[in-house]
Amino acid sequence: MSQDYRSMWAELGLDLAAHDQLLAVLGQAYADIYQAQADRPEAMSYFDFVMSEVHGLRIRELLDARKAGRKVVGAWCVFVPEEIVLAADGICVGLCAGADVAMDEVEKLLPRNTCALIKSSLGFKLGKLCPYLESVDMVVGENTCDGKKKMYETFAELTENLHVMDVPQMKSADGRRLMLNEYRRFLTAVEELTGVEITAERLRQGIRTANAKRRAMHRLYSLRAADPAPISGLDALLINQISFYDDPERFTASVDAVCDELKARNEAGRGAVPAGAKRILVSGCPMAVPNWKLPWIVEGAGAVIVGEESCVGERGLRNLVAEDGGTVDQLLEALVDRYFQVDCAIFTPNPDRLAHIRQMAADYRADGVIHYGLNFCQPYQMEAIPVAAALEQDGLPTLRVDTDYSQEDVEQLKTRVEAFLEIL
Amino acid sequence: MIAAGIDIGSRSIELVLLDGDRILDVRRQDTTFDPLRQCQRLLEGVSWDTLAATGYGRKLFSERWGGDTLTEIRAHAAGARFLHPEARTVLDIGGQDTKAVAMNEAGRVVKFEMNDRCAAGTGKFLEFMATGLQIPLAEFGTYALSGARGVEISSMCTVFAETEATSLMARGVPGPDIARALHMSIVTRSASMLRRVGVVPPVVFTGGVARNPCVVALMGQILDCPLVVPENPDHVGALGAALHALS
Numbered sequence: 223m224s225q226d227y228r229s230m231w232a233e234l235g236l237d238l239a240a241h242d243q244l245l246a247v248l249g250q251a252y253a254d255i256y257q258a259q260a261d262r263p264e265a266m267s268y269f270d271f272v273m274s275e276v277h278g279l280r281i282r283e284l285l286d287a288r289k290a291g292r293k294v295v296g297a298w299c300v301f302v303p304e305e306i307v308l309a310a311d312g313i314c315v316g317l318c319a320g321a322d323v324a325m326d327e328v329e330k331l332l333p334r335n336t337c338a339l340i341k342s343s344l345g346f347k348l349g350k351l352c353p354y355l356e357s358v359d360m361v362v363g364e365n366t367c368d369g370k371k372k373m374y375e376t377f378a379e380l381t382e383n384l385h386v387m388d389v390p391q392m393k394s395a396d397g398r399r400l401m402l403n404e405y406r407r408f409l410t411a412v413e414e415l416t417g418v419e420i421t422a423e424r425l426r427q428g429i430r431t432a433n434a435k436r437r438a439m440h441r442l443y444s445l446r447a448a449d450p451a452p453i454s455g456l457d458a459l460l461i462n463q464i465s466f467y468d469d470p471e472r473f474t475a476s477v478d479a480v481c482d483e484l485k486a487r488n489e490a491g492r493g494a495v496p497a498g499a500k501r502i503l504v505s506g507c508p509m510a511v512p513n514w515k516l517p518w519i520v521e522g523a524g525a526v527i528v529g530e531e532s533c534v535g536e537r538g539l540r541n542l543v544a545e546d547g548g549t550v551d552q553l554l555e556a557l558v559d560r561y562f563q564v565d566c567a568i569f570t571p572n573p574d575r576l577a578h579i580r581q582m583a584a585d586y587r588a589d590g591v592i593h594y595g596l597n598f599c600q601p602y603q604m605e606a607i608p609v610a611a612a613l614e615q616d617g618l619p620t621l622r623v624d625t626d627y628s629q630e631d632v633e634q635l636k637t638r639v640e641a642f643l644e645i646l
Numbered sequence: 647m648i649a650a651g652i653d654i655g656s657r658s659i660e661l662v663l664l665d666g667d668r669i670l671d672v673r674r675q676d677t678t679f680d681p682l683r684q685c686q687r688l689l690e691g692v693s694w695d696t697l698a699a700t701g702y703g704r705k706l707f708s709e710r711w712g713g714d715t716l717t718e719i720r721a722h723a724a725g726a727r728f729l730h731p732e733a734r735t736v737l738d739i740g741g742q743d744t745k746a747v748a749m750n751e752a753g754r755v756v757k758f759e760m761n762d763r764c765a766a767g768t769g770k771f772l773e774f775m776a777t778g779l780q781i782p783l784a785e786f787g788t789y790a791l792s793g794a795r796g797v798e799i800s801s802m803c804t805v806f807a808e809t810e811a812t813s814l815m816a817r818g819v820p821g822p823d824i825a826r827a828l829h830m831s832i833v834t835r836s837a838s839m840l841r842r843v844g845v846v847p848p849v850v851f852t853g854g855v856a857r858n859p860c861v862v863a864l865m866g867q868i869l870d871c872p873l874v875v876p877e878n879p880d881h882v883g884a885l886g887a888a889l890h891a892l893s
Binding site for chain 2: 624625633634635637638640641644645
């Protein structure tokens, strides 16, 4: 951190000693995993800066915005429509969920066999370690998997500003209606929170801002189709992760700057890895900061990740919202049109996800797929079995990896990943 | 040209020296807490033209001595195939890992399974249980073979299995019967791993646990096909590494 933020963190009620430790571990991991990479795009320096200030300057910005009367909404999931928050001149931020913290406290409230992401979400609250969580005016929980649903019941006891949004489980007409009603209810809640009446013009502007961010990311995704890949999967994952935290307009411009550089690299045939490096598509559970374990292992073994079929990746950011609706109702319908296509494994059945994996594997010329499952994440671990079987049937080698946030299985994972690369 | 292959495992380090297709020498050391020093000892007075390393310590080794690295999965497949050219499936049970490997007719690895983090059902498990029953590890298999069937240990976890074994002892169940049940629990787990990759005979059984006659016998029964055990099953990984170095 370039400044001393201790008084700010103290005012937010963070556990300063534990927070110092967390930042030290994060900083070390970042140096070892990110800064150790060779030949990174120069424009990544912006994202390095954002990461170095992830609990500092960005939090200061949020607090300054609140002082100026704006509201901050925090969420963990890509089903929460940022457009509605932006329409009310609010700020939407992702909440911490990527590291094991305060596990002793968490396991008093949740069963041990709960997935690492859910435990982490609660752990950051119990351990007073997520400055985002302590800087928001509203926290949005979403009824996706059973684990999250029940965790929010526990979470509700710890905070007064939790808004729980229901999410359909089937892509039926009723499911669609449910999503529309829930988005309308969320819009009302955001209006009440901010005191801003969300007009069609405001909502359209929010949609435009979110779409611009997505368009920049789509450009990044397509540039990674080049061989040699112009950017590492680790760096691409980082950009995906930061998309949840950063100011959307500044983020969009920064992604465009990376893309311009990648375009030049592609034209010069210059890669972040040597030509011929094995190309891997990662599919499955989301990887929140600082969960870089699998990509670090895959790229450490000499392969390159060319796409993430993940909420922190293309599943979360593909598809745009139509901007031409004339009324709030029409724009809400347009929002649902887009979000209803998110092929999260909570949906049953969920054939679109397999189709998307196949599409991505073809578009990005993947040599193999690694299915990433968090232990105890039933939806993704269960889908992994038929998904892997279908991909193998296509002749696309697939490795299923089930893991968590701990480091104890790193050596075994390295052996499995390297053996998988040897097969390709 | 002399090729050296080294396999730095969790329990032991093996070295194989190969001159063309002739095995010149095989050596072994315990891994201990200082594997590099043990490698140094193993390599004393040895010369080679090319070398490769496999096993957990492969990266550490290649940083010090150079040479290529390959995973144990590929190494065991190559080693097994060299000793038994018709081999299609390999089961390797080492100190802390179990691996099932399927190869196509050409000997190329097409599928594998491996335990993800826990050393349940590996050599460590047997070692632990032998200590619990106060039987020397080298005799544990023979001891278990004399046991009768009928006792079951359902847990794969070393700690839980020990609890189960202790309560069986408290009920007066004879030691060899308990030992047999402990062996059976390893066999059941490894067999299901093998079935996930597909059991195409001949199945070559490698790794230190292949020296255990009870595991070999029970595995053959459960898979309904005999297992081929090389003369030095714990050297197959190092042999595969030497072959890789040659190629």
